[in-house]
Amino acid sequence: MYKELIQKVAVITGGSKGIGTAISERLGQEGMNVVVNYNSDKKGALEAAEKVEEAGGRSAIIQADVGSEEGVQKMIDFAISKFGGIDLWINNAGMENQHSTHELSLEDWERVINVNLTGVFLGTKAALNHFLEKNKAGSIINISSVHEKIPWPTFAHYAASKGGVKQFTETVAMEYADKNIRINNIGPGAINTPINAAKFADPEKLANTVKMVPMKRIGDPKEVAAAAAWLASDESSYVTGVTLFVDGGMTLYPSFQGGQG
Numbered sequence: 001m002y003k004e005l006i007q008k009v010a011v012i013t014g015g016s017k018g019i020g021t022a023i024s025e026r027l028g029q030e031g032m033n034v035v036v037n038y039n040s041d042k043k044g045a046l047e048a049a050e051k052v053e054e055a056g057g058r059s060a061i062i063q064a065d066v067g068s069e070e071g072v073q074k075m076i077d078f079a080i081s082k083f084g085g086i087d088l089w090i091n092n093a094g095m096e097n098q099h100s101t102h103e104l105s106l107e108d109w110e111r112v113i114n115v116n117l118t119g120v121f122l123g124t125k126a127a128l129n130h131f132l133e134k135n136k137a138g139s140i141i142n143i144s145s146v147h148e149k150i151p152w153p154t155f156a157h158y159a160a161s162k163g164g165v166k167q168f169t170e171t172v173a174m175e176y177a178d179k180n181i182r183i184n185n186i187g188p189g190a191i192n193t194p195i196n197a198a199k200f201a202d203p204e205k206l207a208n209t210v211k212m213v214p215m216k217r218i219g220d221p222k223e224v225a226a227a228a229a230w231l232a233s234d235e236s237s238y239v240t241g242v243t244l245f246v247d248g249g250m251t252l253y254p255s256f257q258g259g260q261g
């Protein structure tokens with residue numbers, strides 16, 4: 001446990017399932033007050049909030065679309081009214097869909113960029129303004145992806161959004177480092193969440209994914225949550241502008257694993 005996190009306030013976007021729920025629960029274990037954002041899945045958000053409370057934290061849920069400036073403002077106002085301020089903002093909400101790039105519609109491009117990149121910008125901007133107004137230190141964590149580094153054919157919009165998050169994070173880290181505001185990315189690899197449910201239910205597709213992971217297994221959302229807790233804590237107080245890959249080695253050119261090449 002990181003004692004300095006007790007009773008601090010976290011906002012997490014897209015917390016109604018998957019990695020967002022796992023991070024919420026872990027922050028609850030750390031004794032934090034956790035605002036769980038959801039877009040449409042209120043039931044999932046309520047379940048996540050329950051997990052936070054069972055783990056020992058306090059929680060509240062708020063509906064908002066991360067791609068809308070009003071939505072993000074609503075989240076921040078809600079967190080302040082519920083818990084008196086914000087110490088940690090986690091941009092976790094994300095989406096993906098698969099299309100060959102020559103067939104990718106502008107609408108699909110914009111939907112993915114809006115949630116995965118514009119959402120990160122809007123959440124970060126709101127959190128920065130709050131930290132600056134209160135003249136306090138703060139931490140922002142973006143859930144990026146191994147695809148901020150690894151190209152992903154037929155997911156060009158997703159890869160572009162996560163690559164954008166990488167440069168965004170490095171830039172903002174530099175811009176606000178002297179204000180003691182830290183911003184870091186977590187780059188998950190293949191994690192067992194609803195976003196991958198269909199793929200991992202197919203044994204052939206699962207085996208293909210595992211082949212790309214030097215540790216030869218899929219990751220658990222709790223393993224991503226552990227990285228988030230560390231990045232939120234004072235144990236990482238000198239860390240800003242980095243991506244912490246939580247990927248079982250997926251970003252390490254796994255085809256070289258046997259020593260060939």
Ligand code: NAD
Nearest residue numbers: 014016017018019039065066093094145188190191193195
């Ligand atoms: P998920 O589909 O289980 O969860 C995504 C969450 O984002 C959902 O709760 C969804 O409702 C929410 N969301 C989507 N659009 C939203 C919007 N407009 N406003 C608010 N919330 C919105 O997926 P996950 O695997 O838990 O993914 C979480 C993050 O991790 C995403 O950013 C994803 O790109 C990233 N990621 C996941 C993996 C993986 O293997 N699961 C790998 C790399 C990166």
